[in-house]
């Protein structure tokens with residue numbers, strides 16, 4: 540039950556620091572080279588996406604190619620199509636099968652071939668319209684087609700809105716692992732409409748919230764405190780609360796990407812929870828956990844490793860673990876700690892055979908380190924596993 544007091548508290552916390560343009564409209568600038576780009580966040584914005592895209596077209600004859608999956612097209616395709624038509628933006632749909640297993644180079648190649656058939660040229664614009672899978676494939680397609688065409692991201696899952704659509708990472712999977720082929724290709728704009736989250740399945744919605752908690756732990760104590768205090772409001776999908784959470788995550792991401800687009804240092808902090816998270820996903824063949832859920836358990840493990848090695852203050856570790864559990868249910872962890880450790884050693888981000896961890900130093904502050912003993916890792920994995928079964 541969402542109480543009036545909770546709403547008032549959310550409004551009070553949300554107000555400072557957020558630049559409102561009209562009601563609940565936010566615009567956050569991502570300062571990258573060669574150009575900066577805006578993340579527009581507004582309820583109902585999808586119906587005006589055409590105006591934004593129209594203003595970004597490289598020329599009068601430019602065509603748009605919308606990369607999407609069937610469920611997104613079914614729920615929201617008509618809204619986007621009407622908006623593009625109203626603004627006289629010529630567009631075609633490139634529909635792809637839903638799910639990580641379809642995020643392949645072969646699928647991107649098929650879409651590129653279709654673009655050729657439809658007369659796409661250097662002035663074309665690719666629109667990523669969906670979750671992380673559609674966004675990653677749209678990004679790669681845009682970066683490769685004729686050595687690069689313009690990209691606009693219109694994310695429709697919470698995970699993509701708070702993380703994947705911002706920062707220019709693109710990628711497809713190989714049999715050997717996730718996102719092993721990819722490029723960096725920044726969009727011209729990100730068009731985020733929290734209202735589309737209304738049709739997101741509950742499990743996917745919660746999975747996105749773990750990435751939002753991550754942003755709080757990495758760089759925003761204010762965001763973390765809001766998520767702690769407003770669980771009911773957030774889970775009830777209160778649009779004002781969600782717009783604020785998405786904007787705070789976008790600010791965290793924009794700030795980090797502006798300082799380290801190539802992930803040479805600071806951007807690695809966004810991998811909090813991903814070291815163990817990736818190991819969990821790989822060990823369960825990507826079938827048991829959604830990515831955000833694996834990151835949730837990964838943050839629990841990072842907090843436990845941090846507390847066990849004296850890097851994370853006990854109160855911060857407790858708050859992180861409680862916040863993750865508060866937004867559960869999460870699937871239980873059955874994987875054996877020794878098997879997870881073997882996965883950690885072979886992770887693509889491993890350097891010199893040592894997995895690197897992002898460990899909380901408090902709420903809003905993290906450290907990247909590989910100086911963690913295998914004993915400390917195993918202990919934390921065992922504790923995480925037993926916590927997941929209770």
Ligand code: GLY
Nearest residue numbers: 702706708806809
């Ligand atoms: N998803 C983390 C990043 O974009 O760096």
